[in-house]
Amino acid sequence: MKITIGHLYPDLLNLYGDRGNIQCLMKRCLWRGIQAETIPFELDDKIDFSRLDIVLLGGGSDREQMLVCRKLRKIQKDFRAYVESDGVVIAICGGYQLLGNYYRTDQGMITGLELVDMYTEQGEGRLISNIVLKSDLFDMPVVGFENHGGRTFIKDNRPLGKVLYGSGNDGKSGCEGVVYRNVIGTYLHGPLLPKNPQLADWLILKALQKKYGPEVSLEPLDDTQEKEANDYVFHRFVK
Amino acid sequence: MWREIKKDGERRERVPAGYWGLEDMKIRRLLAVWAAKLSGFACKKMGRQGVTWAGKIAMRIYPPILEELSREVRRDIFVVCGTNGKTTTNNMLCSALEAEGQKVICNHTGSNMLNGVAAAFALSAGLNGHIDADYACIEVDEASTRHIFPAIRPDYMVLTNLFRDQLDRYGEIDITMNILEEMIRTVPMMKVIVNGDDALSAYLAMDSGNDYVSYGIGDQVMESGTSEIREGRFCKCCGERLNYRFYHYSQLGDYECPRCGFARPGLDFDARDVTVGDQIAFRVGDRHIVAGCRGFYNVYNILAAYAGVRTAGFSGDHFNDMLKHYNPENGRMEQFRIQGVSIILNLAKNPAGFNQNISAVMQDPAPKDVIIAINDNAQDGTDISWLWDVDFDRFGEDNVKSVTVSGIRCQDMRLRLKYVDIPSILEGDVEKAIRDRMKDGTGNLYVLVNYTALFSTRNILKKLEGELK
Numbered sequence: 001m002k003i004t005i006g007h008l009y010p011d012l013l014n015l016y017g018d019r020g021n022i023q024c025l026m027k028r029c030l031w032r033g034i035q036a037e038t039i040p041f042e043l044d045d046k047i048d049f050s051r052l053d054i055v056l057l058g059g060g061s062d063r064e065q066m067l068v069c070r071k072l073r074k075i076q077k078d079f080r081a082y083v084e085s086d087g088v089v090i091a092i093c094g095g096y097q098l099l100g101n102y103y104r105t106d107q108g109m110i111t112g113l114e115l116v117d118m119y120t121e122q123g124e125g126r127l128i129s130n131i132v133l134k135s136d137l138f139d140m141p142v143v144g145f146e147n148h149g150g151r152t153f154i155k156d157n158r159p160l161g162k163v164l165y166g167s168g169n170d171g172k173s174g175c176e177g178v179v180y181r182n183v184i185g186t187y188l189h190g191p192l193l194p195k196n197p198q199l200a201d202w203l204i205l206k207a208l209q210k211k212y213g214p215e216v217s218l219e220p221l222d223d224t225q226e227k228e229a230n231d232y233v234f235h236r237f238v239k
Numbered sequence: 240m241w242r243e244i245k246k247d248g249e250r251r252e253r254v255p256a257g258y259w260g261l262e263d264m265k266i267r268r269l270l271a272v273w274a275a276k277l278s279g280f281a282c283k284k285m286g287r288q289g290v291t292w293a294g295k296i297a298m299r300i301y302p303p304i305l306e307e308l309s310r311e312v313r314r315d316i317f318v319v320c321g322t323n324g325k326t327t328t329n330n331m332l333c334s335a336l337e338a339e340g341q342k343v344i345c346n347h348t349g350s351n352m353l354n355g356v357a358a359a360f361a362l363s364a365g366l367n368g369h370i371d372a373d374y375a376c377i378e379v380d381e382a383s384t385r386h387i388f389p390a391i392r393p394d395y396m397v398l399t400n401l402f403r404d405q406l407d408r409y410g411e412i413d414i415t416m417n418i419l420e421e422m423i424r425t426v427p428m429m430k431v432i433v434n435g436d437d438a439l440s441a442y443l444a445m446d447s448g449n450d451y452v453s454y455g456i457g458d459q460v461m462e463s464g465t466s467e468i469r470e471g472r473f474c475k476c477c478g479e480r481l482n483y484r485f486y487h488y489s490q491l492g493d494y495e496c497p498r499c500g501f502a503r504p505g506l507d508f509d510a511r512d513v514t515v516g517d518q519i520a521f522r523v524g525d526r527h528i529v530a531g532c533r534g535f536y537n538v539y540n541i542l543a544a545y546a547g548v549r550t551a552g553f554s555g556d557h558f559n560d561m562l563k564h565y566n567p568e569n570g571r572m573e574q575f576r577i578q579g580v581s582i583i584l585n586l587a588k589n590p591a592g593f594n595q596n597i598s599a600v601m602q603d604p605a606p607k608d609v610i611i612a613i614n615d616n617a618q619d620g621t622d623i624s625w626l627w628d629v630d631f632d633r634f635g636e637d638n639v640k641s642v643t644v645s646g647i648r649c650q651d652m653r654l655r656l657k658y659v660d661i662p663s664i665l666e667g668d669v670e671k672a673i674r675d676r677m678k679d680g681t682g683n684l685y686v687l688v689n690y691t692a693l694f695s696t697r698n699i700l701k702k703l704e705g706e707l708k
Contacts, residue, residue, distance in 0.1 A: 011473075011480075015403070016624045017628050020626075020655070020658070023658045023659075061411040061412070063413050064473075067473065128622075130621065145623075147622065189624050191624050225650070225657055229650040229653070229654045
């Protein structure tokens, strides 16, 4: 089996250790004997979504997002078709905001990819903190770090989790992130995946099942160190 | 609020707190200086923390103290800003000016926020409450420029570089740049001494409209890793991707924008014939500079200090002498020898700095042990995701015999190493980690720590040095 990860615009969207998310997905495949490769795309590259099994859209500064969004319209149609056919996407921070309809900032309006019916508006001050979630998708809590000026409103969509510590999407609703088909959007970096191995495996499994059929399952790995790092954050901030 | 003041020994008078008579101000200022000295003395045992307290107390007693004392500096005030190299550059610049026979005020310990800077001035004032100094060399935290620049109105600013650092505190590197540019513009007579190899810093200097001179390393010295995280790869003027003739490290190098023509400025202080090993040597113009320290990044620190002293109008004839005796003892590549074990302590607090540290460690071909201590206190940055932007895989080489992870976030560090296939020993207690590796290690130990771990680790090593003579 083989997984191909498309990393969208690492040149511009590479804040906050996104590299760790790629490294984590790659290693967790390779440790199981699943082949894995990552294709980084630059702004002017043509993207053939049919070749990709997981798409990673990382975080960037507001200015960099503005640069990206000018080009994103070109791939919007293909990207949408990929999502609607259950393609796997992990979108973090700035990338999460870009999933929606728009991000309204002081500097102007950033048009989103309109992949998920949600939107973001700049709020007063930035929400910066360690963050802990409880998600229905996993037994382990989801832990990470958030740092965002935007407040995201996901309408009727399903959130990734309930906020146990930190601010989340808008600092008020008590929810964080979004799950739509096989798309996960979230403000959590830290990076997200190494300390949340169940989330990483969810992405890998969905990608493999889409490609090789629903009977595919994942061999368990020794996640002692991952669990201890996750546990540390959970106990320090929640109980 | 009202307060009572005594007049003529007898009569008491009530005046509004905002009103201070001239005599009263002088007394307050004296009091502030004395109180700072007293608390500075009392807190000496507390190390760096004590300095900040002294400044806080002085500012509380007499708020304009920083403004007034800084005005008494006879010649010029230098500030040093930038993500990495502030403390080393500032201390070297101070020593270089002293070597030219000048009296200099300096915040040596790297307390670079408002209270720390106020303390540097208050503590160097005489008991009469006045300053006796020709120059001041003050490193300033980027965000704190907003409070410090209006008070001290610097004459020169050394801008070392801008890398991602403490994004949890500053939000984004763009925000830091906006603050710096705004503050540079509030002091239009200030001359900027800028690292021309950094497109972000050079852009700030050019765009601010202030006069500037630049320093840099003209030609490529060594190959730079291809996977390194680089900031500002896109032109700040027009958004186009910058073309690089080469990189020194991170985004430092020789760049040019193909669209708008923004490019590395002509280098007024250009380091040539650079060699880096157990010592650093290079040439600027017809001056050969030699320093007994490691690490390619130190070329920039030395060069910046040299550019500073030259820009201030000195010949720099005593610069090499200064370097010969330069021993900062501040945990920057600081060497200890305890019971036959060589221990080098170094600060590594962001990806660019850490990558340079790893290069310096790996330049030593001998077998070695490495301890990495990572804290996530407010001063370190509470967000430790930057660990994943550091190229730790280079510790996978055979001569690294063991890696021990320590500090508050040792679990995160262990996980980081796991994903580049480097097993590590977990020991949250730094002292125990050091003692263990002294016992079972190679006798060649590198201790890399981030900000708040630096002072405690240095104290531990000092203690062991005394204990295990």
